[in-house]
Amino acid sequence: MIRMLRRNLPFATVAVIALVAAPLLLEPFRLGLLAKYLCYAIVALGIGLVWGKGGMLTLGQGVFFGLGGYSMAMYLKLTEAGGGLPDFMVWSGVEHLPALWVPFANPVFALVMAVLGPMLIAVILGTLVFRQRVRGAYFAILTQALAAAMVILLVGQQGLTGGTNGMTNFFELFGQDLAEDSTQRLLYLAVAVVLGALYLATRQLVNSRYGRLLVAVRDGEDRVRFLGYDPALVKTVTFALSAGMAGLAGALFVPVVGIISPALLGVVPSLELVVAVAVGGRHVLAGAVLGAVVMGYAKTAFSEQFADGWLYLQGALFILVMTLAPKGVIGVMGRLRRARTT
Amino acid sequence: MRISRPILSAALVLALAACGSGAKPAAESNEIKVGLLHSLSGTMAISEVTVRDAELLAIDEINKAGGVLGKKLVPVVEDGASDWPTFAEKATKLIRQDKVATVFGGWTSASRKAMLPVFERYKALLWYPVQYEGLESSPYIFYTGATTNQQIIPGLDYLKEEGKKKLFLVGSDYVFPRTANKIIKAYAAANGMEILGEEYTPLGHTEYSTLVNKVMQAKPDAVFNTLNGDSNVAFFKQLKSAGASAETMPVLSVSIAEEEVTGIGVDNIAGQPVAWNYYQTTDTPANEAFVTAYKAKYGQDKVTSDPMEAGYNAVYLWAEAVKKAGTTEVEAVKKAAPGISLDRPEGKVTIDGENQHLYKTARIGVIQPDGLIKEVWNSGEPIKPDPYLKGYAWASGLGTGQ
Numbered sequence: 250m251i252r253m254l255r256r257n258l259p260f261a262t263v264a265v266i267a268l269v270a271a272p273l274l275l276e277p278f279r280l281g282l283l284a285k286y287l288c289y290a291i292v293a294l295g296i297g298l299v300w301g302k303g304g305m306l307t308l309g310q311g312v313f314f315g316l317g318g319y320s321m322a323m324y325l326k327l328t329e330a331g332g333g334l335p336d337f338m339v340w341s342g343v344e345h346l347p348a349l350w351v352p353f354a355n356p357v358f359a360l361v362m363a364v365l366g367p368m369l370i371a372v373i374l375g376t377l378v379f380r381q382r383v384r385g386a387y388f389a390i391l392t393q394a395l396a397a398a399m400v401i402l403l404v405g406q407q408g409l410t411g412g413t414n415g416m417t418n419f420f421e422l423f424g425q426d427l428a429e430d431s432t433q434r435l436l437y438l439a440v441a442v443v444l445g446a447l448y449l450a451t452r453q454l455v456n457s458r459y460g461r462l463l464v465a466v467r468d469g470e471d472r473v474r475f476l477g478y479d480p481a482l483v484k485t486v487t488f489a490l491s492a493g494m495a496g497l498a499g500a501l502f503v504p505v506v507g508i509i510s511p512a513l514l515g516v517v518p519s520l521e522l523v524v525a526v527a528v529g530g531r532h533v534l535a536g537a538v539l540g541a542v543v544m545g546y547a548k549t550a551f552s553e554q555f556a557d558g559w560l561y562l563q564g565a566l567f568i569l570v571m572t573l574a575p576k577g578v579i580g581v582m583g584r585l586r587r588a589r590t591t
Numbered sequence: 592m593r594i595s596r597p598i599l600s601a602a603l604v605l606a607l608a609a610c611g612s613g614a615k616p617a618a619e620s621n622e623i624k625v626g627l628l629h630s631l632s633g634t635m636a637i638s639e640v641t642v643r644d645a646e647l648l649a650i651d652e653i654n655k656a657g658g659v660l661g662k663k664l665v666p667v668v669e670d671g672a673s674d675w676p677t678f679a680e681k682a683t684k685l686i687r688q689d690k691v692a693t694v695f696g697g698w699t700s701a702s703r704k705a706m707l708p709v710f711e712r713y714k715a716l717l718w719y720p721v722q723y724e725g726l727e728s729s730p731y732i733f734y735t736g737a738t739t740n741q742q743i744i745p746g747l748d749y750l751k752e753e754g755k756k757k758l759f760l761v762g763s764d765y766v767f768p769r770t771a772n773k774i775i776k777a778y779a780a781a782n783g784m785e786i787l788g789e790e791y792t793p794l795g796h797t798e799y800s801t802l803v804n805k806v807m808q809a810k811p812d813a814v815f816n817t818l819n820g821d822s823n824v825a826f827f828k829q830l831k832s833a834g835a836s837a838e839t840m841p842v843l844s845v846s847i848a849e850e851e852v853t854g855i856g857v858d859n860i861a862g863q864p865v866a867w868n869y870y871q872t873t874d875t876p877a878n879e880a881f882v883t884a885y886k887a888k889y890g891q892d893k894v895t896s897d898p899m900e901a902g903y904n905a906v907y908l909w910a911e912a913v914k915k916a917g918t919t920e921v922e923a924v925k926k927a928a929p930g931i932s933l934d935r936p937e938g939k940v941t942i943d944g945e946n947q948h949l950y951k952t953a954r955i956g957v958i959q960p961d962g963l964i965k966e967v968w969n970s971g972e973p974i975k976p977d978p979y980l981k982g983y984a985w986a987s988g989l990g991t992g993q
Contacts, residue, residue: 341769512674552669
């Protein structure tokens with residue numbers, strides 16, 4: 250009992266800070282930014298699972314994030330249009346609502362699609378790729394190509410997706426005015442709770458037999474196969490789970506930030522997330538989450554302080570962490586703890 | 592780990608909180624904060640930094656002349672990073688955190704569309720300095736660049752006067768070129784012109800040999816070019832090597848100004864026509880002062896261009912509206928702005944009360960071997976802005992965006 254309490258103390262502390270302290274202390278604008286970082290943290294958690302535990306370096310999580318985001322945005326756009334055409338279709342010369350859009354008027358369908366859509370694509374891709382024993386750099390390149398292709402597709406279909414502009418100008422979510430600070434606070438809490446729940450569930454999963462199998466596949470795929478397991482299945486399931494998380498994160502991100510565009514899901518943002526996980530520490534799930542929050546915060550802070558050269562600082566931070574602490578921020582904290590106990 | 596991890600997290604959240612609550616109190620009584628929000632990094636930086644510089648110049652000049660309402664203007668600069676969601680985020684920051692009196696910013700239509708809901712939500716003011724595709728008039732945006740009837744339609748009128756009947760349309764794949772081409776096609780249908788082809792390439796595209804081939808085979812009288820950014824470099828280079836000449840097949844561009852000519856290389860583009868409202872060579876007393884001041888501040892080799900001038904004007908127009916209103920309060924400024932008329936580098940501009948665009952003189956110019964642009968045609972007087980093209984019978988049905 251006491252041991253369990255101790256084990257969960259860090260999580261409980263963070264949860265109290267996130268759910269109680271942050272909403273009380275932060276101004277609405279800052280709280281909105283924190284909600285955004287936490288959305289990215291959900292994606293990062295998925296990357297922590299698939300890359301940190303499963304050894305599959307995915308450079309295309311932005312695709313799943315984007316699918317989730319666009320599903321949600323389609324619902325929001327249709328509510329806003331109130332039976333008419335969304336604004337961007339009008340100026341793109343579309344005259345009738347495309348059939349693809351029709352079911353997204355239903356919020357349940359949109360939310361379910363935000364999670365299942367990415368999972369389905371991950372299952373298809375995973376089945377094709379992992380059965381062929383594509384791994385390592387080849388898998389990374391493939392996912393990156395997927396992200397690039399997705400952007401081209403979205404930009405090219407302006408009448409269907411809003412093109413480079415993407416979609417913005419959302420007013421309400423489930424009847425709540427999105428401009429209200431109280432709505433934004435609720436959204437923040439929703440994101441924080443989802444992240445917490447997913448974190449606990451993922452940790453449970455990693456500690457289960459399945460988790461050990463996943464790590465075994467990472468460390469010796471052929472041996473696992475000779476033992477009679479199917480590594481392709483394990484990997485596909487993991488990849489799909491991470492895709493589902495990214496999709497859900499995208500669906501939460503859109504009402505929080507108020508916009509979705511191809512710029513949010515291409516190669517660069519996908520890479521940024523992987524970098525964030527590396528900075529936080531990919532071997533521990535908490536490291537992935539921490540990395541997303543730290544990098545998100547660093548981006549905001551640097552760009553506000555040094556509008557002209559903040560990108561250099563962001564890059565320097567990455568290089569610094571990677572050279573001085575290859576196991577990321579969480580690794581440094583672990584080392585500090587060991588130093589104290591010896 | 593048991594202790595250090597929560598402590599670190601706590602420190603992080605406290606740092607966030609400190610950053611939030613540490614915001615400075617509302618502007619000192621003798622200062623007015625204004626936001627400048629342009630891309631200082633990413634693909635658009637090359638263009639947008641120059642607009643930011645022109646706006647800073649205007650702020651400097653106004654401060655030297657005693658400021659506005661006896662207060663000094665203090666710019667708060669943020670980076671939109673060529674990324675539309677970042678524009679929305681930084682706009683929110685400027686309005687809510689810095690509590691700026693107004694924001695000058697944006698370049699691409701996408702960045703404006705991303706910022707629009709933010710300004711409407713918080714009832715704050717945005718001054719947008721670039722020509723755009725029209726079909727918009729937000730009550731919280733002032734548009735100091737041209738709308739379509741002040742740039743694209745005069746450009747078409749010019750081609751028509753020159754006897755060009757067969758056009759080929761080339762553009763980047765986003766909202767401005769697509770909307771512009773919609774308007775061009777409607778104009779062509781009404782004016783007995785023929786559109787031989789319409790091609791789009793992704794932003795940043797650099798392989799144009801296929802497209803140039805198509806254009807050469809179609810043998811149009813002229814090309815209407817709405818490509819944006821570095822694509823123009825590749826397009827004009829490949830067009831030139833395919834043997835096209837500006838005399839037999841002019842390429843009229845609406846997104847290439849003095850700044851971009853240098854990037855494309857004068858050799859590739861000299862002799863081609865462009866459509867704008869201002870050139871560095873525009874002959875007005877205000878322009879002489881602007882060009883001299885800009886070069887003195889940023890270097891003798893710098894050029895001035897239409898969007899820079901529109902950004903420079905925006906600051907002056909806002910300052911004038913504030914003086915008239917006697918306050919920086921948004922609704923009062925909006926009420927004071929209509930009818931304000933100033934002699935600017937491009938000539939006389941007047942704020943239209945109905946749609947918050949400007950009356951502007953359209954000017955067609957030809958790119959000279961020295962990289963500057965020489966005016967060959969102008970509309971004679973400022974044209975009333977008509978973002979929804981209500982005054983053009985052939986355009987009915989296009990402006991349903993309302």
